[in-house]
Amino acid sequence: MTVTRPIALPLPGSREECAALDAADPLARFRAEFTLPADTVYLDGNSLGALPVRTPELLRRTVEEEWGQGLITSWNTAGWTELPYRLGDRIARLVGAGPGEVLVCDTVSVNLFKVLTTALRLRPGRRTVLLEREAFPTDLYIADGVTRLFDGARSVQLPSADELDAHLDSGVAAVVLSHVDYRTGALLDMAEITARVHRAGALMIWDVCHSVGALPIELASCDVDFAVGCTYKYLNAGPCAPGFLYAARRHHAVAEQPLTGWFGHAEPFAFRPEYQPAPGIGKFLTSFPPLLSLTGLRASLEIWDQVDLGQVRAKSLALTGLFIQQVGEVEVVTPRQEWLRGSQVAIRHPDGYPVVQALIARGVIGDFRAPDLLRFGFTPLYLSYTEVWDAARALREVLASGEWDDERFRRRGAVT
Amino acid sequence: MTVTRPIALPLPGSREECAALDAADPLARFRAEFTLPADTVYLDGNSLGALPVRTPELLRRTVEEEWGQGLITSWNTAGWTELPYRLGDRIARLVGAGPGEVLVCDTVSVNLFKVLTTALRLRPGRRTVLLEREAFPTDLYIADGVTRLFDGARSVQLPSADELDAHLDSGVAAVVLSHVDYRTGALLDMAEITARVHRAGALMIWDVCHSVGALPIELASCDVDFAVGCTYKYLNAGPCAPGFLYAARRHHAVAEQPLTGWFGHAEPFAFRPEYQPAPGIGKFLTSFPPLLSLTGLRASLEIWDQVDLGQVRAKSLALTGLFIQQVGEVEVVTPRQEWLRGSQVAIRHPDGYPVVQALIARGVIGDFRAPDLLRFGFTPLYLSYTEVWDAARALREVLASGEWDDERFRRRGAVT
Numbered sequence: 056m057t058v059t060r061p062i063a064l065p066l067p068g069s070r071e072e073c074a075a076l077d078a079a080d081p082l083a084r085f086r087a088e089f090t091l092p093a094d095t096v097y098l099d100g101n102s103l104g105a106l107p108v109r110t111p112e113l114l115r116r117t118v119e120e121e122w123g124q125g126l127i128t129s130w131n132t133a134g135w136t137e138l139p140y141r142l143g144d145r146i147a148r149l150v151g152a153g154p155g156e157v158l159v160c161d162t163v164s165v166n167l168f169k170v171l172t173t174a175l176r177l178r179p180g181r182r183t184v185l186l187e188r189e190a191f192p193t194d195l196y197i198a199d200g201v202t203r204l205f206d207g208a209r210s211v212q213l214p215s216a217d218e219l220d221a222h223l224d225s226g227v228a229a230v231v232l233s234h235v236d237y238r239t240g241a242l243l244d245m246a247e248i249t250a251r252v253h254r255a256g257a258l259m260i261w262d263v264c265h266s267v268g269a270l271p272i273e274l275a276s277c278d279v280d281f282a283v284g285c286t287y288k289y290l291n292a293g294p295c296a297p298g299f300l301y302a303a304r305r306h307h308a309v310a311e312q313p314l315t316g317w318f319g320h321a322e323p324f325a326f327r328p329e330y331q332p333a334p335g336i337g338k339f340l341t342s343f344p345p346l347l348s349l350t351g352l353r354a355s356l357e358i359w360d361q362v363d364l365g366q367v368r369a370k371s372l373a374l375t376g377l378f379i380q381q382v383g384e385v386e387v388v389t390p391r392q393e394w395l396r397g398s399q400v401a402i403r404h405p406d407g408y409p410v411v412q413a414l415i416a417r418g419v420i421g422d423f424r425a426p427d428l429l430r431f432g433f434t435p436l437y438l439s440y441t442e443v444w445d446a447a448r449a450l451r452e453v454l455a456s457g458e459w460d461d462e463r464f465r466r467r468g469a470v471t
Numbered sequence: 472m473t474v475t476r477p478i479a480l481p482l483p484g485s486r487e488e489c490a491a492l493d494a495a496d497p498l499a500r501f502r503a504e505f506t507l508p509a510d511t512v513y514l515d516g517n518s519l520g521a522l523p524v525r526t527p528e529l530l531r532r533t534v535e536e537e538w539g540q541g542l543i544t545s546w547n548t549a550g551w552t553e554l555p556y557r558l559g560d561r562i563a564r565l566v567g568a569g570p571g572e573v574l575v576c577d578t579v580s581v582n583l584f585k586v587l588t589t590a591l592r593l594r595p596g597r598r599t600v601l602l603e604r605e606a607f608p609t610d611l612y613i614a615d616g617v618t619r620l621f622d623g624a625r626s627v628q629l630p631s632a633d634e635l636d637a638h639l640d641s642g643v644a645a646v647v648l649s650h651v652d653y654r655t656g657a658l659l660d661m662a663e664i665t666a667r668v669h670r671a672g673a674l675m676i677w678d679v680c681h682s683v684g685a686l687p688i689e690l691a692s693c694d695v696d697f698a699v700g701c702t703y704k705y706l707n708a709g710p711c712a713p714g715f716l717y718a719a720r721r722h723h724a725v726a727e728q729p730l731t732g733w734f735g736h737a738e739p740f741a742f743r744p745e746y747q748p749a750p751g752i753g754k755f756l757t758s759f760p761p762l763l764s765l766t767g768l769r770a771s772l773e774i775w776d777q778v779d780l781g782q783v784r785a786k787s788l789a790l791t792g793l794f795i796q797q798v799g800e801v802e803v804v805t806p807r808q809e810w811l812r813g814s815q816v817a818i819r820h821p822d823g824y825p826v827v828q829a830l831i832a833r834g835v836i837g838d839f840r841a842p843d844l845l846r847f848g849f850t851p852l853y854l855s856y857t858e859v860w861d862a863a864r865a866l867r868e869v870l871a872s873g874e875w876d877d878e879r880f881r882r883r884g885a886v887t
Contacts, residue, residue, distance in 0.1 A: 090539045099543045106539035111531060114763070118530060122710055123506045123522035127515045127838060128831075131884030135710065162758035164732030165581060172620075188744050193733035193758070196746040200731035204588075204620045212744055294538055294551065294762035315616035316580030317609035326841055328604050328628055330612040342578035342609070346710035347530070348761030415544075422543060425742055468547030 073440035085436040096442045098421045101432025104291035110354040117350045145356045151273035158336045159299045164193045166300040169312040170281035171201045174229040174258040181228035188212035191237045223255035235265035235397030240389040242397045246277040269398035271364040293351030297344040316341030370435035371398040381447035399432045413459035419446045489856035501852040512858045514837045517848025520707035526770040533766045561772045567689035574752045575715045580609045582716040585728040586697035587617045590645040590674045597644035604628035607653045639671035651681035651813030656805040658813045662693040685814035687780040709767030713760040732757030786851035787814040797863035815848040829875035835862045
């Protein structure tokens with residue numbers, strides 16, 4: 056299944072039809088895998104995924120048995136050392152990569168630093184990095200940080216990926232794009248853009264934070280060079296859980312990443328003074344990831360191992376389509392064409408912040424992105440059609456009643 | 472209390488005298504704060520610290536209540552955003568730093584990459600980094616990784632810190648040294664060496680992984696420029712828990728670190744395309760640390776907040792002194808002078824690996840570092856004098872009996 060093929064969707068036209076779709080939903084059984092607060096419709100799984108029911112027990116065992124009782128011997132007996140590779144191989148199925156092409160480590164920002172520096176080294180005669188100005192800011196900031204380290208290098212922020220052709224000259228070393236836009240939810244065509252970037256002689260790096268677990272991704276068959284992603288959104292690994300990186304196998308032998316920590320050494324426990332990179336994806340490892348947070352990922356991947364991403368994509372498009380259809384007269388900035396849409400819906404409103412807060416007060420949790428976007432994420436594993444119907448109706452009511460126009464909804468926290 | 476002043480120690484001469492010291496030990500009350508396997512003397516807290524009793528419950532609350540129920544709203548209501556700063560301020564007391572000079576983030580390797588790159592930028596006319604060849608390898612590897620990014624830069628591995636003067640010329644930008652050597656347990660004089668490095672116009676970076684929580688550290692009064700450390704050894708935060716970095720306040724305004732992620736932005740939630748570093752220590756933040764592993768640190772610092780490091784140092788020296796005195800005819804490579812010793816004892820033996828395994832079979836857990844060192848770490852919060860007496864006797868018996876010379880003790884795991 057490619058992400059660009061549109062899917063015919065019969066959208067439900069009533070709450071009863073939603074209930075019927077829920078009863079027939081092949082993903083409905085996964086709802087019981089997640090803990091969610093009562094009387095809440097959680098439409099922010101694109102920011103922080105829900106807690107799997109099985110996580111606390113795996114965490115308890117890891118902490119009390121592996122750490123508390125096994126102590127240092129658990130490095131061998133509990134197989135800790137293999138986790139960045141084994142968990143990476145399980146994510147590989149979700150992003151269309153082969154075994155040994157995905158590694159779980161560090162964070163999205165640190166991993167982008169690694170692969171972008173690697174890309175600049177792989178294209179020594181080229182010194183420009185192209186990004187979208189509307190990319191998630193950390194991608195822009197890291198690209199600045201990387202290019203500052205190379206003489207004559209620069210990162211160029213394009214108004215949008217539509218402008219790529221005008222800038223894809225022989226000076227471009229790499230292009231960094233988000234597969235799904237974190238604000239608008241717009242989905243880019245990975246295969247077509249990657250091919251275009253390759254024709255210009257540059258390397259392609261995708262940020263899949265907002266697509267992994269939301270839709271099928273085909274990194275290998277799209278011939279992508281590198282990718283980075285997170286595990287705390289659709290993958291439900293827990294707040295700020297470790298990120299992952301993908302490096303196409305063809306780059307493994309010659310890639311040289313800059314964060315040469317001891318876990319990326321061919322023999323870390325030989326404690327040699329000279330760095331010798333591990334063969335394969337292992338050379339991208341710097342340190343061992345924090346084990347307790349890694350355990351959150353171990354737990355949630357037990358669920359994801361069972362999931363059919365084709366079913367996820369079909370339901371995701373139905374849920375976002377239903378929400379767009381039912382939300383009423385608002386400015387939806389997310390593309391209405393299914394093949395251009397990720398798994399979230401963004402709505403522009405000049406008073407977006409208090410509107411989101413008023414909606415939260417009604418038990419529908421979305422979020423706000425400055426200056427004026429309401430964001431709603433749709434997670435097919437734990438959301439029902441009926442909940443989405445109710446959420447759209449709640450938003451209509453909040454807007455129609457004007458109840459959001461209240462001082463208590465305008466007070467801001469540190470994180471909006 | 473400075474770490475260089477010797478402390479007069481009456482070493483116990485019998486198991487009864489050990490029991491008397493235990494009865495009078497002002498730190499004895501902390502033993503109940505830790506979970507340890509039965510019938511075990513754990514002498515590997517310098518590699519992975521023991522599990523605090525309070526950790527599972529704080530972790531359960533964080534996972535089930537803050538993540539599971541609070542979901543995205545916990546960023547504000549549970550104060551997550553402040554944790555890298557607040558936990559850093561609590562570590563600051565343990566390393567002699569001021570408020571706002573320590574940040575909890577990433578790993579030792581990544582943090583060293585940040586501060587060493589910063590140091591090279593602060594000394595633009597100088598391009599040499601000095602380290603000890605016997606340093607923990609990740610420090611050497613990261614120094615290689617950093618210097619490769621600067622034209623003409625190089626890292627030089629000295630046979631030992633004793634050779635510093637011969638190499639401290641006007642080309643040296645920074646010196647990176649371990650406060651306590653991870654193999655021998657030797658302690659360097661932070662104040663004297665830092666002053667010497669400064670007289671040569673270079674910056675001083677200390678790796679305090681093997682001293683934080685083991686002895687008092689005075690980063691600020693020693694005028695140290697930068698330091699990195701870990702929290703999973705003496706600080707008991709859990710396997711691979713986040714690291715920390717120290718940056719002297721005088722460098723905050725001009726420091727420019729390379730891993731410019733969004734959490735280091737002055738206003739991360741404004742989502743602006745231009746990077747503008749946070750004021751103060753915040754500019755060294757890249758991503759938010761993995762929350763579950765950070766919770767392990769929150770729990771263990773509740774204990775460390777109550778600890779008098781002078782008492783820790785006095786007991787640590789007594790325990791290591793007792794072990795050296797009672798271990799018999801072996802080659803102790805750890806300095807016998809108290810002011811040159813951290814909180815571990817290393818013994819050289821050509822068959823170190825099976826000897827350690829035979830000792831583990833007797834319930835005394837130490838570890839092995841290639842090619843020939845047995846390492847024993849002494850953690851004053853959860854070890855008693857009597858246990859150390861028994862451990863020394865067990866090692867004497869293992870060596871005298873030759874029981875280590877057995878095939879089952881020679882089989883190696885991935886982590887030795």
